[in-house]
Amino acid sequence: MSKNIEVLSDKNALIARALELILSGMETAIQQRGQFTIALSGGSTPKPLYAAFAQQKLPWDKIHVFWGDERYVPSEHPDSNELMARNAWLNKVDIPAANIHAMPTDDAEPKVAAVKYEKHLQDFFKSSPGNFPALDIVLLGMGDDAHTASLFPHTEALSVRDRLITVGNKDRSMRLTFTYPFINAARCVMFVVAGANKRPALAQVFAPEADSSQYPSRLIQPQGELWWLLDAAAGSELTS
Numbered sequence: 603m604s605k606n607i608e609v610l611s612d613k614n615a616l617i618a619r620a621l622e623l624i625l626s627g628m629e630t631a632i633q634q635r636g637q638f639t640i641a642l643s644g645g646s647t648p649k650p651l652y653a654a655f656a657q658q659k660l661p662w663d664k665i666h667v668f669w670g671d672e673r674y675v676p677s678e679h680p681d682s683n684e685l686m687a688r689n690a691w692l693n694k695v696d697i698p699a700a701n702i703h704a705m706p707t708d709d710a711e712p713k714v715a716a717v718k719y720e721k722h723l724q725d726f727f728k729s730s731p732g733n734f735p736a737l738d739i740v741l742l743g744m745g746d747d748a749h750t751a752s753l754f755p756h757t758e759a760l761s762v763r764d765r766l767i768t769v770g771n772k773d774r775s776m777r778l779t780f781t782y783p784f785i786n787a788a789r790c791v792m793f794v795v796a797g798a799n800k801r802p803a804l805a806q807v808f809a810p811e812a813d814s815s816q817y818p819s820r821l822i823q824p825q826g827e828l829w830w831l832l833d834a835a836a837g838s839e840l841t842s
Contacts, residue, residue: 603823607830609837613796616833617650620794623829624651624739625658627790631738632664641668641740641780641788643751644683647796648741652691662697666726670740670785671752672705674712674776682707705767705778712776716767719778723766734766734787736826740780742793748803748817750793751785752777755816782821789826793819798835808840 610616624640631638642648673681684704692702703722709715727735742750752770753759759779762768766784770777785791795804806817814820822828832840 603825603828605828605830607832607837607840609832609834609840611834613647613650613833616794616796616831617654620648620651620741620792620831621654623792623831624741627739628660628665631789632661637664637666639666639668639737639739641670641737642683642687643670643741643743643794644672644686645743647743647794649686649690651794652687656691656694660695662695663701665697666701666703667692667697668703668723668737669705670742671770671777671779672707674707674715674778676707677704707778712769712778716765716769716778720765720767732764734784737788739790739792740785740788740824742785742791742819742822744793744795744800744803744807744819746797746799746803748807748819750819750822752779753782753818753821755818760815760818760821782818785822786824788824790829791822791824791826792829792831793822794831795836796833800832800836801839804832804836804840 610619628638669683672683675681677684705719706715729735744750747755754772757771759768759770762781763783765781767778768781770779806812807819
């Protein structure tokens with residue numbers, strides 16, 4: 603694992619650096635493999651990043667978009683991660699509909715939807731059950747409780763190691779989420795974190811020892827590159 607920590611001056615610089623790194627990774631992936639796969643995160647922090655993508659002239663037919671987690675709400679619901687990314691980015695560019703791989707949230711049972719999305723991923727990556735395919739980039743945020751994707755402290759999702767997708771749970775609100783071993787299979791994992799409220803959690807995530815079930819972002823140790831991009835408010839107490 604290659605670990606990189608960068609503290610940027612403000613949120614604008616944070617977004618600009620994330621865009622730069624993702625575009626570079628995209629170019630490499632398309633040159634080497636003919637396509638680029640990225641899993642998006644939700645929350646407010648990446649929204650300007652998605653808006654910046656909408657301004658780029660890119661080979662959209664070679665770009666495949668997935669989601670690392672999703673609230674279990676209809677795709678047109680205001681809380682939907684898919685809807686946020688579509689409004690900020692995907693509806694504004696000429697990306698083929700087949701290249702947008704949204705998590706299904708229309709089944710009555712989230713566990714059934716998790717199996718369905720896992721099967722979709724296995725079919726797309728031509729991977730057999732038990733194997734973890736490698737996305738080019740998994741984009742992550744982090745909450746002030748150190749959760750990432752929908753891997754929340756002391757929840758069952760943290761113990762799932764043999765699946766790509768599982769059900770996340772926050773205050774009885776169901777989510778679909780990548781499992782941490784699937785995230786760790788990525789060629790590159792990129793945290794984009796902003797705000798002074800994240801400092802206490804970051805201190806624990808970067809501590810030599812701490813409880814991963816209490817601070818789930820500690821579980822993210824990918825086989826490829828790991829980037830922590832932090833704005834000054836979040837990262838001012840960290841030294842890389």
